[in-house]
Amino acid sequence: MTQSPAQTFGGILSALVTPYRADFSLNEEIIPGLIDHELAQGVAGFYVGGSTGEAFLQSPEERGRLIAAVARAAKGRGTLIAHVGTIATEDTLRIARSAADAGFDAVSAIPPFYYDFSAAELIAHYKALAAATPLPVVVYNFGGRTGKLGPNEIMQLLDDPRIIGIKHTSQDLFQLERFKAHRPDAVVYNGYDEMCLGGLAMGADGAIGTTYNFMGHLFVALYKAFQEGRMAEALALQKRANRVIEVLIDVGVFPATKGFLKLQGFDCGECRAPFRRLDAKDWQKLEACAAEFLND
Numbered sequence: 207m208t209q210s211p212a213q214t215f216g217g218i219l220s221a222l223v224t225p226y227r228a229d230f231s232l233n234e235e236i237i238p239g240l241i242d243h244e245l246a247q248g249v250a251g252f253y254v255g256g257s258t259g260e261a262f263l264q265s266p267e268e269r270g271r272l273i274a275a276v277a278r279a280a281k282g283r284g285t286l287i288a289h290v291g292t293i294a295t296e297d298t299l300r301i302a303r304s305a306a307d308a309g310f311d312a313v314s315a316i317p318p319f320y321y322d323f324s325a326a327e328l329i330a331h332y333k334a335l336a337a338a339t340p341l342p343v344v345v346y347n348f349g350g351r352t353g354k355l356g357p358n359e360i361m362q363l364l365d366d367p368r369i370i371g372i373k374h375t376s377q378d379l380f381q382l383e384r385f386k387a388h389r390p391d392a393v394v395y396n397g398y399d400e401m402c403l404g405g406l407a408m409g410a411d412g413a414i415g416t417t418y419n420f421m422g423h424l425f426v427a428l429y430k431a432f433q434e435g436r437m438a439e440a441l442a443l444q445k446r447a448n449r450v451i452e453v454l455i456d457v458g459v460f461p462a463t464k465g466f467l468k469l470q471g472f473d474c475g476e477c478r479a480p481f482r483r484l485d486a487k488d489w490q491k492l493e494a495c496a497a498e499f500l501n502d
Contacts, residue, residue: 210391211342211370215285215312216411217250218425219395220418221258223464224272226475232268233475238279240472248426249418251285252276253314253373255301256346258416258460261289263478266297270304277308287414291315291346295331302339314344314373317355325359336368343368344393348375357381364389371411373397379408386410399425400451403444406432416459420466421447421500446499453495457488465492466500 225233225240241252254276255261255269264272273288280286288305290313292298302313315335317328336343345363347355363369364385374382375397386394386409396405399415402425406413418425424447431440454462458481464474465484469492476483484492 211393212391212411215287215344215371215393217285218248218412218418218422218429219251219253219285219287219414220244220249220422221253221256221414221416222276223419223460223467223474224255224259224261224264225472226478228475230475230478232271232275234271234275236472236474237275240467240474241276241279241283243470243472244419244422245283247418247422249284249422250412251287251311252280253287253289253414254310256289256314256316256414257348258419258463259289260460260478260481261291266292266300269301273301273304273310274308277310285312286310287312287314287344289314289316289346290335291317293318293320295334298331298335299338302335302341306339306341310341312342312344312370313339314346316346316348323354325354325356328355329359329362332363332369333366336366342370344395345369345372346375347372348397357384360385361388364392371395373414374405374410377401379404382410383408400444400448402447403428403432403440416463417447417451417454419463420470421450450495450499453491457484457491458482462488462492465489466496469493469496 225236227233288310290298290301305313318331371393372385373395394410396402396410396413399417402413424443428440428443461477461481461484467474
């Protein structure tokens with residue numbers, strides 16, 4: 207029996223960071239070790255080139271190189287979803303071709319933003335992507351950053367069999383449940399790490415998150431506990447993760463994520479400007495947090 211997208215693509219996926227050298231060029235050499243490190247934590251795969259990966263601070267060529275480097279490093283291990291979203295349809299299709307050529311399992315895209323695109327224009331953008339790539343498409347719903355793609359439009363997109371699911375980065379878990387009810391076979395990912403358990407309880411098939419780069423093991427354990435009905439344990443793991451996320455938000459989510467990885471032995475460089483660099487006080491906070499919650 208053929209598995210549904212929810213069965214095929216579910217689980218805990220790391221929204222992979224993009225490693226840079228000191229000059230902020232792509233550091234492809236560290237990617238194999240980083241992939242091994244995160245797979246060893248138990249993650250089911252990787253979401254490559256999204257917000258965590260600093261996609262909008264990179265050229266389409268760089269994004270294609272990152273996609274290819276991750277595919278080489280993964281060697282068929284885990285689900286690979288390439289985020290190919292841009293504000294220009296042609297650039298999105300170009301990056302999607304790189305993902306197909308690299309052997310990725312699916313592509314995802316945030317709606318084009320900045321310009322006041324109509325809902326019809328955004329739907330046409332996704333339809334063009336679905337028509338142009340042999341890979342299935344996962345909509346990236348991040349209304350706090352993009353706007354115009356509402357619940358009705360998302361459900362319309364989910365009616366297209368080429369569009370297999372949604373990454374729902376929103377505190378509105380009612381919408382998440384409604385998307386899953388609208389198309390039960392679709393894969394629905396929770397997007398906010400601090401609400402992972404809530405998303406699962408409302409019907410998500412898995413989660414894609416920034417913090418899974420350095421504490422994927424906690425969320426893999428949470429996911430397993432939830433699936434096995436051990437709710438008190440799952441909640442305890444969510445609370446533990448949220449103590450770390452509080453520090454992450456205080457320091458700066460993406461720079462701090464790379465900071466935690468550096469403490470684990472993976473120097474992925476700084477985030478590109480205009481993200482700020484970590485200072486001595488930031489490092490003190492990260493080191494204290496890691497000692498209390500991550501070093502076990």
